Amino acid sequence: MALIETRDLWKTYQMGDEEIHALRGVSVQIARGEYVAIMGPSGSGKSTLMNLIGCLDTASKGTYLLNGKEVSQMNDNELARIRNEEIGFVFQTFNLLPRATALHNVELPLVYAGVSKKDRLERAKIALDKVELSSRMHHRPNELSGGQRQRVAIARALVNNPSILLADEPTGNLDSKTGVEIMMLFERLHHGGNTIVLVTHEADVAAQALRAIHIRDGQVEKDVLRGEPAGAAS
Secondary structure, three states, rough: OOOOEEEEEEEEEEEEOOOEEEEEEEEEEOOOOOOEEOOOOOOOHHHHHHHHHOOOOOEEEEEEOOEEEEHHHOOOHHHHHHHHHHHHEOOOOOOOOOOOOHHHHHHHHHOOOOHHHHHHHHHHHHHHOOOHHHHEEEOOHHOHHHHHHHHHHHHHHHHOOOEEEEOOOOOOOHHHHHHHHHHHHHHHHHHHEEEEEEEEHHHHHHHOOOOOEEEEEOEEEEEEEEOOEEOOOO
């Protein structure tokens, strides 16, 4: 069973009298443990697809199954639980609390999940250790480099041991050397068993993944395993 499965997924926005189709019948399957890049130019629909996969938005039409369960059948409480516990989000802009230490930023999802303070701190420290940032846990974001901030954001995404790590342009605000370091970190996390879905428009970033789903004009243009086609768009 696929961890992520979309069937004929559409997302339509009403702009005045005009309908904008951000997604036009996207059908993809992603297995547990895969490392997938969703690629495409600006406006292709790749971020819309990520928002649907991450349960941040709902489809206009079609079916989305997460772990075999249809997302459209879930109530608000179930969706909030999935966003907090099943999916770890990594954003281009880090989204860290400026006045909070790295440790406190990482433990935040556990606060919302109602985890005890002792367990929160322990799990946050383990997550920071995974991203090799234990020595900076008491530093605030303005005392960290861009790469270190992104590591804090990744640790926060990992702290609930999510089924899926969703990363939206994770190297977009980083210089090339730091970007390479962050991509090496994702590779280590994938080898450690994490399912990673990476949204990017950069070919060199997507090349790190084992599979690339190319989106253009709201449709799957091609689906490529590293080095060979895995099936084309219908």
